[in-house]
Amino acid sequence: MIEQLIPILATTLAAATPLVFAGLGELVTEKSGVINLGVEGMMLVGAIAGFAAALHWGVAGGIVAGAVAGALAALPFCFLTLSLGTNQPATGLALTIFGIGLSAFIGQFYVSQSLPGLQPYAIPLLSSIPLLGPVFFEQSAVVYLSYLAFGLVAWMLARTRWGLILRAVGESPEAAHAIGYHVIGIRYAATCFGGAMAGIAGAYLSTVYTPLWVQNMTAGRGWIAVALVVFATWKPARLMLGAYLFGGMTILQLHAQGFGVDLPSQLLAAVPYVATILVLVLISRDRKVLLLNLPASLGKPYISGG
Amino acid sequence: MSVPLSPPEIPPRLALWHVTKRYPGVVANDDVSLAVMPGEIHAVLGENGAGKSTLMKIIYGAVQADEGHLVWNGQEVRIANPAAARHLGIGMVFQHFQLFDTLTVVENIALALEGRFDLKTLALQVRAVSEKYGLPLDPQRLVHSLSVGERQRVEIVRCLLQNPQLLILDEPTSVLTPQAVRKLFDTLRQLASEGVSILYISHKLDEIRELCDRATVMRGGKVTGETDPRQESAASLARMMIGRELPVCSAPPYHGERRPVLQVQGLNFRNEDPFCASLFDVNLSVNAGEVVGIAGISGNGQAELLAALSGEQVSRPDAVLIEGAPVGHLHAGQRRNRGLAFVPEERLGRGAVPAMTLAQNYLLTAHRQPSLRRHGLISRTRAREFAARCIERFDVRCNGVLAAARSLSGGNLQKFIVGREVMQEPKVMIVAQPTWGVDVGASAFLRQTLLDIARSGVAVLVISEELEELFEICDRIGVLAGGRLSEPVPREETDAEQIGLLMAGTQQQAA
Numbered sequence: 001m002i003e004q005l006i007p008i009l010a011t012t013l014a015a016a017t018p019l020v021f022a023g024l025g026e027l028v029t030e031k032s033g034v035i036n037l038g039v040e041g042m043m044l045v046g047a048i049a050g051f052a053a054a055l056h057w058g059v060a061g062g063i064v065a066g067a068v069a070g071a072l073a074a075l076p077f078c079f080l081t082l083s084l085g086t087n088q089p090a091t092g093l094a095l096t097i098f099g100i101g102l103s104a105f106i107g108q109f110y111v112s113q114s115l116p117g118l119q120p121y122a123i124p125l126l127s128s129i130p131l132l133g134p135v136f137f138e139q140s141a142v143v144y145l146s147y148l149a150f151g152l153v154a155w156m157l158a159r160t161r162w163g164l165i166l167r168a169v170g171e172s173p174e175a176a177h178a179i180g181y182h183v184i185g186i187r188y189a190a191t192c193f194g195g196a197m198a199g200i201a202g203a204y205l206s207t208v209y210t211p212l213w214v215q216n217m218t219a220g221r222g223w224i225a226v227a228l229v230v231f232a233t234w235k236p237a238r239l240m241l242g243a244y245l246f247g248g249m250t251i252l253q254l255h256a257q258g259f260g261v262d263l264p265s266q267l268l269a270a271v272p273y274v275a276t277i278l279v280l281v282l283i284s285r286d287r288k289v290l291l292l293n294l295p296a297s298l299g300k301p302y303i304s305g306g
Numbered sequence: 307m308s309v310p311l312s313p314p315e316i317p318p319r320l321a322l323w324h325v326t327k328r329y330p331g332v333v334a335n336d337d338v339s340l341a342v343m344p345g346e347i348h349a350v351l352g353e354n355g356a357g358k359s360t361l362m363k364i365i366y367g368a369v370q371a372d373e374g375h376l377v378w379n380g381q382e383v384r385i386a387n388p389a390a391a392r393h394l395g396i397g398m399v400f401q402h403f404q405l406f407d408t409l410t411v412v413e414n415i416a417l418a419l420e421g422r423f424d425l426k427t428l429a430l431q432v433r434a435v436s437e438k439y440g441l442p443l444d445p446q447r448l449v450h451s452l453s454v455g456e457r458q459r460v461e462i463v464r465c466l467l468q469n470p471q472l473l474i475l476d477e478p479t480s481v482l483t484p485q486a487v488r489k490l491f492d493t494l495r496q497l498a499s500e501g502v503s504i505l506y507i508s509h510k511l512d513e514i515r516e517l518c519d520r521a522t523v524m525r526g527g528k529v530t531g532e533t534d535p536r537q538e539s540a541a542s543l544a545r546m547m548i549g550r551e552l553p554v555c556s557a558p559p560y561h562g563e564r565r566p567v568l569q570v571q572g573l574n575f576r577n578e579d580p581f582c583a584s585l586f587d588v589n590l591s592v593n594a595g596e597v598v599g600i601a602g603i604s605g606n607g608q609a610e611l612l613a614a615l616s617g618e619q620v621s622r623p624d625a626v627l628i629e630g631a632p633v634g635h636l637h638a639g640q641r642r643n644r645g646l647a648f649v650p651e652e653r654l655g656r657g658a659v660p661a662m663t664l665a666q667n668y669l670l671t672a673h674r675q676p677s678l679r680r681h682g683l684i685s686r687t688r689a690r691e692f693a694a695r696c697i698e699r700f701d702v703r704c705n706g707v708l709a710a711a712r713s714l715s716g717g718n719l720q721k722f723i724v725g726r727e728v729m730q731e732p733k734v735m736i737v738a739q740p741t742w743g744v745d746v747g748a749s750a751f752l753r754q755t756l757l758d759i760a761r762s763g764v765a766v767l768v769i770s771e772e773l774e775e776l777f778e779i780c781d782r783i784g785v786l787a788g789g790r791l792s793e794p795v796p797r798e799e800t801d802a803e804q805i806g807l808l809m810a811g812t813q814q815q816a817a
Contacts, residue, residue, distance in 0.1 A: 161416070161423040168406050168417050175404035178368070179418045180389035288580045292408050292448075 002131060008251055009135040013143055014209060016247025018043070018201040018218075020146045022225035023232075023239045024153045025197025030229055031157065032190035033170035033297035037092030038077055040222025041099020042195045043202035046070040048103040050203025051110055051213045059118045062207040063142060063200055070199020071192045073099060078188045085301040096222070104215045115211035118142065142204050149197070154236040166190060170295030173302040183302055198222065224273065231280030234293045238283065246276040317380030319344045319472055319503040320365065320396075325374030327360055334360040335371070336527040342472065342520075347494060347504045349514040349535060351547055352524035353745045354716070358507050361524075362474055365505070366398045367391040379471075392418075397465030401476040401507075403457050407450035407581060411443055415464045428467075435466050439493045450581050454481040454603050455810075462493070473497065474505045479513060481603050481771060484806035491517050509547070509746075511540040523547055544746075553750035555778055560595035560761050567765035568592040568615075568646075568734045569627040573634075575610050575619065583607040585614065588791045590784070592734065592765040597756060598794050599780030600769045601805050607789040608769055612738055615767070616648040617641040628734060643674060645733030649723055651742065653716065657723040660712035664704065667711050668693035668726055675730050692729065700725030701751065717748030724752055728759055735759060736767045741775060753779045773802050787811045 022039050029036050036042075049069030054062030077095045080086045118140040127137040136147075157163040165186060169176045173183040201221070206213055224246060232238035249272035257265055284290055318341040327335040335357045342348045352358045363369040365376070367385035376383050378394055385391050391398075405414050412429045419428070429445035436443040441459040449457060458478065465473055475494075479487045494504055494517065508514055514521055514535045521535040523546040531546040544552040568591070575585040585607050592598045602608060613619035615626060617638035625634040628644050638648070650656040658667045669689050672678060678688050693707040700721045704714050711719060720740070727735060737756065741749035757779050760766040769786075770776055776783050777797060784794035785808035792808050 164409070164413055164417055164423075167409065171406045171408055172404075175406060176417075178388065178400065178404040180387060180392065181417075287578050291580055296407070 006131065006134050008255065009248075010138065012244060012248040012251050013135065013139060014247075015250050016243040017143050017146045018205050018209070018221050019225050019228060019243035019246055020240060021149060021201035021204065022198045022222060023228045023243055024149055024236060025194035025201075026225055027229045027232075027234060027236060027239055028153060028157075028166065028197075029191050029194030030298055031166050031170045031234060031295055032187045033173060033295050033300070033302070034081065034187050034191050035088050035092065035299040036074065036077060036095070036191055036194055037089050037226060038074070038095025038099065039194075039198050039225050040218055040220070041096035042070045042073045042198035043205070043218045043222045044099045044103035044216070045073040046199025046202030047206040047217060048107045048110070048202075048213060049199070051115070051206040052106070054115050054203075054207040054211075055110075055113065059115075059142070059207045062115075063145075063203050066199040066201075066203025066207075067196040068199070070202065071196040073199070074192045074195025077195075078191045081301065082184050082187050082191070085303055088299050088301070100216060107213050107215055110213045111215075113212070115207055117211035118208045140208050142200075142208050145200075150236060150240055157236065167295070170297055173297050187302075198225075201225070224276070227277065228280070231277060231284050233284045233290050234295065238280070242276055242280050245279055246272050248272075249275045316344065318342055318377070319346075319379060320505075321377040322361075322365070323375040323377065325361070325364060325371045325376075327364060327369065327371050333527050335364070338374070338524070338527075338529050340522050340529070340532075342503045342505060344471070344503055345498050345501045346520060347498050347506055347518045349506045349508060349518035349521035350524065351508060351511070351514055351521050351535075351543065353509055353547060354743050355526075355745065356524040356547075357527040358524055359476065360527075362398070362476060362505070362507060365391070366396060366474060392468055395469065395471035396474065397468055397470035397472070398474045399458065399461045399465060399476065399478055401478075401480065403461055405449050405457055405460060408448065410446055410448055411452075411460050412445035414449055414460055415445075415467060418464050419467060431467060432463055436463050439463075439466065439496060440489060441493060454605060455483070455486045458482070458490075466497075470502060472503045472505065474507070476507045477509070478506075479508070479510065483603070483809045484773070484802045485810060486806075487513070511543045511547075514543070515540065525549060548746050553747065555750060555753045555757055557757050557779065558761055562595050562763050564593045564595060566591045567594050567629055568736075568767060569630075570615070571625055571627070573611075573614055573621060573625045575614060575621065577610065583610055584789045585610050586789045588786075588789075590767075590791060590794070592767050594733075594763050594765050595760055596781040597760045597766040597768060597779050599776035599783045600767070600786050600791065600794075601773055601776055601783055602769075602771070602786035602809055604771060606787050607791075608738070608786060610789070611786060611791075612648075612650070612736070612769060615736055616646070616650070642671065647671075647727035647730060647732035647735045649720075649727055649735070649737040649740065651738040653719050653723060654712055658711040658719060661710055663708045663710060664697065664702075664714075664722060665690045665693040665707040667722070668696060668707075672726060672730055693726075696722060696725040696729055699729075700755070715745075716742075717744040717752075720744055720752060721748060721755075724755060728755065732764060734765045734767070736769075738769045739771065740768060741770075741772065749775075773805060776805075777802065785809050785811070 022043055026039055046066035046069050050062035050066030053065030077091055080091045081088045120138050120140050123137040127133040165181060169181060169183050169186045177183050202218060205217055228239055228242040232242050253268040253271045257268055321341040323339050325335055325338045338361060350358050360369060364371045367387045367390050376385060412425050412432055415432055416425060416428055432443060432445045441463055443459050443463060478490060482490065498504055506518055518535050521533055522529055523531040525547060535543060541552060570588055570590040573585055573588040577584045583606055588611060614621055617636055621634040623632035623635040628646060633641050633644060654660045673684055678684055678692060690707050697704065702722045703718050740752050756766050768780065780797055782794035782796050783800060783805060785792045785805055787809055
């Protein structure tokens with residue numbers, strides 16, 4: 001029984017990895033007080049850039065290209081919302097629509113091509129731990145990168161001066177400005193980091209998870225990432241939990257369809273979304289925790305005064 | 307705390323020479339000069355709008371002067387931004403605290419410091435400094451759970467850890483109890499004796515006479531005098547500050563019938579929001595003809611009590627009574643129909659709509675006034691007439707009834723809003739922070755207005771942070787602290803000391 005579970009759990013991790021990257025990036029962005037609804041668009045831009053680059057320079061080149069493309073896609077959003085003070089949700093929606101269109105336009109030249117993908121690499125010693133080893137440590141290098149990203153983001157937010165500044169700017173840009181921080185600059189950096197992470201998520205999809213380009217291949221994962229951040233009450237560990245839950249439900253419902261469960265496939269396909277949101281709503285019920293972690297200035301334009 | 311009679315070769319810690327700062331349409335600082343010696347406590351005295359804040363912003367690098375020189379320890383300097391000011395050794399304690407609610411005390415302090423990021427060591431330093439200067443603080447507490455007095459300590463300790471040579475405090479006592487003010491003064495004197503210069507911004511004459519070695523008085527952006535405040539009387543300082551005598555209110559006795567008009571019985575309100583207060587079993591009765599004051603520091607349930615009284619928050623029907631009739635379940639408009647008038651704390655945004663004209667703003671609450679209606683419809687002409695009458699009767703300085711509310715100064719807008727409510731002949735009038743940010747002349751006018759309408763038979767309830775104001779106009783004073791209201795006692799039977807202790811009651815502020 002356990003042996004049958006291992007591949008299911010291992011594929012769960014692989015399915016969750018794009019959400020981990022995109023979610024962690026959006027979490028950092030939102031902690032600085034900026035809500036970027038363009039995650040889906042930035043993921044798609046990262047996916048096509050990563051795919052094109054991987055054709056020449058392999059998966060590593062693809063991931064780097066995805067990160068760069070994602071960060072570049074975030075730049076016009078930064079300029080509009082942070083420098084010009086436009087409405088963040090509206091501008092983010094525009095970025096998503098832009099990303100869908102741009103990636104489809106560039107992608108038409110890549111439709112019939114495919115990539116070799118990336119073979120899993122079993123980490124010596126760690127992978128021989130029973131059950132956990134094959135699940136967590138016989139994955140592709142990009143999945144390991146996602147563990148590292150989680151560790152770094154969690155550590156940065158909780159333990160470093162950078163994390164503290166980020167939280168401070170997100171809570172009260174006025175106070176941060178008064179004690180001498182460059183609020184707009186910090187928000188540019190956080191938003192571009194979010195873009196880069198979304199780009200990596202997209203590039204992982206197009207070069208590792210399903211190594212080919214399909215129009216609109218992110219299939220709403222960007223939106224799930226945005227929702228995960230909120231329901232995870234801006235806590236990295238809860239975000240990981242949510243992402244893996246979503247990944248798990250995605251794989252489970254595929255198996256359920258395979259076993260011929262007597263339910264319309266559309267309904268089954270909706271299960272991961274419903275289940276993830278349900279669980280996260282339950283754990284984020286406590287309003288106090290929510291308000292303590294919510295970046296108080298989230299979505300509000302900050303115009304530097306004085 | 308001796309006056310540092312420094313020999314002439316010691317340069318002032320900070321000297322300003324002929325500093326001028328212009329904003330469109332107004333000269334905020336006009337040729338201001340000022341010198342602070344090492345170890346001196348120097349007051350900058352002036353009314354709201356006298357240019358004190360702009361001057362401090364120039365010193366702290368938040369604003370650049372158009373003309374003039376800044377000389378720091380004998381060297382001319384340019385202070386380009388707050389970070390540069392901090393590097394020189396200038397610390398600032400803001401009137402509106404620049405703190406982060408969801409971070410701990412030590413995290414808040416770390417944000418303003420440079421050097422190695424080590425919260426454990428810093429927490430020890432915070433404890434050490436806070437004990438040395440009598441500013442007890444727990445470094446690990448979240449700032450939102452602190453009282454206002456404790457938050458101010460965080461700001462002060464944050465400055466002290468940067469070893470400042472000059473400490474600027476902007477209206478530091480506006481939110482403190484009298485006991486906490488005394489402790490703050492002890493701390494400041496200790497700092498001055500160690501050679502730290504202190505710039506003390508205030509409009510409170512008694513405090514300045516008690517604490518400061520020198521005072522620079524400002525009016526309308528200009529320096530109108532420099533003096534030793536200990537040699538001056540409050541009246542002579544006031545003359546320098548406002549250019550005339552300090553106005554006083556007269557409170558004649560009330561001869562009418564004393565029946566309760568506004569009653570609150572066992573009002574409870576549980577607040578889910580950790581950043582807001584709850585109310586516990588609030589009881590209160592305001593009679594016709596009297597002014598009842600509620601003292602206390604904002605954040606102790608003031609906003610919640612006001613919402614419950616005005617009807618923005620409904621409650622049990624019999625929790626609030628107007629003339630004996632239960633109105634707790636009624637909404638704000640329905641309560642106004644029964645003779646309740648309400649002047650909120652925020653003038654622009656709640657008391658008046660900033661972009662609308664005064665005539666339109668007059669209609670916001672006066673539309674139920676029968677004399678404004680003709681054939682069941684509102685008459686705009688009459689609305690304008692009444693707004694004009696209000697402007698005249700309450701001495702509102704503005705460009706007529708078509709001026710936008712936001713174009714008025716704080717004092718004039720407040721006079722208009724209070725006037726609008728008075729003209730509807732209410733039975734109960736509830737006013738929050740009636741003179742907050744209002745100049746001395748308008749404050750006196752507003753206080754007299756509240757007294758006058760009370761003596762005409764209206765029940766007036768005033769919620770204010772200014773103790774002096776409450777002692778000037780109220781017949782009875784209660785204290786709202788930690789969501790609990792103390793029994794209002796006659797003014798003659800209490801004093802600022804007792805009220806201060808009650809204010810600190812559940813806040814460990816006098817600890």
